[in-house]
Amino acid sequence: MxxxxxxxxxxxxxxxxxxxxxxxxxxxxxxxxxxxxxxxxxxxxxxxxxxxxxxxxxxxxxxxxxxxxxxxxxxxxxxxxxxxxxxxxxxxxxxxxxxxxxxxxxxxxxxxxxxxxxxxxxxxxxxxxxxxxxxxxxxxxxxxxxxxxxxxxxxxxxxxxxxxxxxxxxxxxxxxxxxxxxxxxxxxxxxxxxxxxxxxxxxxxxxxxxxxxxTFFTETQVDIAKQVEKIITSDLRQHHPAWELAARFSVSETSLKNYFRGVYGQNISVYLREIRLKKAAELFASTKLSVSEVAEQVGYMNQSKFAAVFKKQYGQTPLEYRRSIHLKQG
Missing domain, CATH: 2.60.120.10 (Jelly Rolls)
Structure with missing residues (x-):
């Protein structure tokens, strides 16, 4: 062709x-x-x-x-x-x-x-x-x-x-x-x-x-991984333990984690942390929510822990990141 x-x-x-x-x-x-x-x-x-x-x-x-x-x-x-x-x-x-x-x-x-x-x-x-x-x-x-x-x-x-x-x-x-x-x-x-x-x-x-x-995955296994991804990212304020998700799909916790890693290339916890921090960065750039409010929106109840994880990911504290974004936006 x-x-x-x-x-x-x-x-x-x-x-x-x-x-x-x-x-x-x-x-x-x-x-x-x-x-x-x-x-x-x-x-x-x-x-x-x-x-x-x-x-x-x-x-x-x-x-x-x-x-x-x-x-x-x-x-x-x-x-x-x-x-x-x-x-x-x-x-x-x-x-x-x-x-x-x-x-x-x-x-x-x-x-x-x-x-x-x-x-x-x-x-x-x-x-x-x-x-x-x-x-x-x-x-x-x-x-x-x-x-x-x-x-x-x-x-x-x-x-x-x-x-x-x-x-x-x-x-x-x-x-x-x-x-x-x-x-x-x-x-x-x-x-x-x-x-x-x-x-x-x-x-x-x-x-x-x-x-x-x-090294392949079946359609059913891929579907389970994608449904898990949809569940854990639909509301970042919610927390879904792996055992709970595994029970929902009637598979072992180990199998569930293997399916997810096979499709997304990361452990569930690492993938979700990156999604949460990306969403937090978007909120700092587009809203006037406080650090504690943003932390809560993305599923962190402890503001100090959130700030530490955010700085490790972006190299800046949440407030430093917000200021740098606003300066770039003029």
């Missing part, structure tokens, strides 16, 4: 718009839940690189399964810089791409990309194997890069591959990531060079790290 066809279907989705320049095409997403951008660079025919920035729990995806169409698409290579991305495997189980992970797949998201931590930054290559084979024979001739061989290597029997990036690949990927801030003509040339180096390395990688797609 060509990238132009993908982009056309993307902008049919409410909330997604497109902006083009001489060297790139940018998809912009905005909804009540957040926003994001995907900036695409066409490096070679059928070979496209996207820089992804998302501050949202989801990014809606087109339906590529309609009219009996094949579920597979181009070869997709992802590298997570920061955040967490949910991937649904062919068998319906769930795995999670996290910081410094890379993945290969030929399968699109089912209906939307999901980001449990509401933030994601990363790189994604869209590789149209047919166009590559027809219009880029020089890649094989000059560099020995054979994308069909890469598919067999990483995605046998249409499987999904996930692994922490090997050190050499990580070095190249970080150089690619830094190019986004350079002027376009210079950046695009460098993107081409580093991309060829990356796929040459990945194709010839010996001792392939085992895929972490075997």
């Amino acid at each position: 060509k990238i132009d066809d993908i982009l056309k279907k993307c902008i049919e989705i409410p909330g997604i718009s497109i902006k083009s320049s001489e060297t790139s095409t940018e998809l912009l997403f905005k909804s009540t839940s957040g926003k994001g951008s995907m900036t695409f660079y066409s490096l070679f025919p059928g070979f496209n690189l996207a820089y992804i920035f998302v501050n949202s729990p989801i990014w809606p995806a087109p339906d590529f399964h309609e009219n009996g169409s094949n579920a597979t698409g181009p070869l997709l290579f992802n590298y997570c810089v920061t955040g967490r991305c949910e991937i649904v495997l062919n068998n319906g189980n769930y795995v999670y791409l996290k910081d410094n992970d890379l993945s290969f797949t030929e399968h699109f998201a089912q209906s939307q990309y999901q980001y449990p931590r509401h933030i994601y930054e990363g790189l994604e290559f869209f590789i149209d194997l047919t166009t590559i084979a027809n219009e880029n024979t020089w890649l094989l001739r000059e560099f020995g890069i054979d994308f069909h061989q890469i598919v067999k290597h990483y995605c046998p029997e249409e499987s999904t591959y996930i692994s922490p990036a090997p050190t050499e690949a990580e070095t190249i990927l970080k150089k690619l990531w830094e190019l986004f801030d350079l002027p376009d003509p210079v950046a695009v040339t460098q993107m081409k060079i580093y991309s060829l180096a990356l796929f040459s390395y990945l194709q010839n990688l010996d001792n392939l790290p085992p895929s972490q797609a075997c």
Whole structure:
């Protein structure tokens, strides 16, 4: 599937718009839940690189399964810089791409990309194997890069591959990531060079790290984790012990904690503390509530403990933080 066809279907989705320049095409997403951008660079025919920035729990995806169409698409290579991305495997189980992970797949998201931590930054290559084979024979001739061989290597029997990036690949990927801030003509040339180096390395990688797609969670387990997240964040003044939540879903406390950590990448207590402190920072910036009132709003009954935890997170006391925000706001 060509990238132009993908982009056309993307902008049919409410909330997604497109902006083009001489060297790139940018998809912009905005909804009540957040926003994001995907900036695409066409490096070679059928070979496209996207820089992804998302501050949202989801990014809606087109339906590529309609009219009996094949579920597979181009070869997709992802590298997570920061955040967490949910991937649904062919068998319906769930795995999670996290910081410094890379993945290969030929399968699109089912209906939307999901980001449990509401933030994601990363790189994604869209590789149209047919166009590559027809219009880029020089890649094989000059560099020995054979994308069909890469598919067999990483995605046998249409499987999904996930692994922490090997050190050499990580070095190249970080150089690619830094190019986004350079002027376009210079950046695009460098993107081409580093991309060829990356796929040459990945194709010839010996001792392939085992895929972490075997460490998965079922739909039921993921659903329990997401319901727990909704419960503990719906009213930050409330406290829900893990044993209480486990009893509600008829699972052991250990299982509940494992499900939550698997989906969100953090223990329940750490995740909730960050949510509470983020909400407190928002209240200090947007309201005139006192420190004790803000502390109570986010579930801290002890003002001194709240102030200490807040300072550890933001490097300032609550009052210092409020003053600094107001100074920036003018």
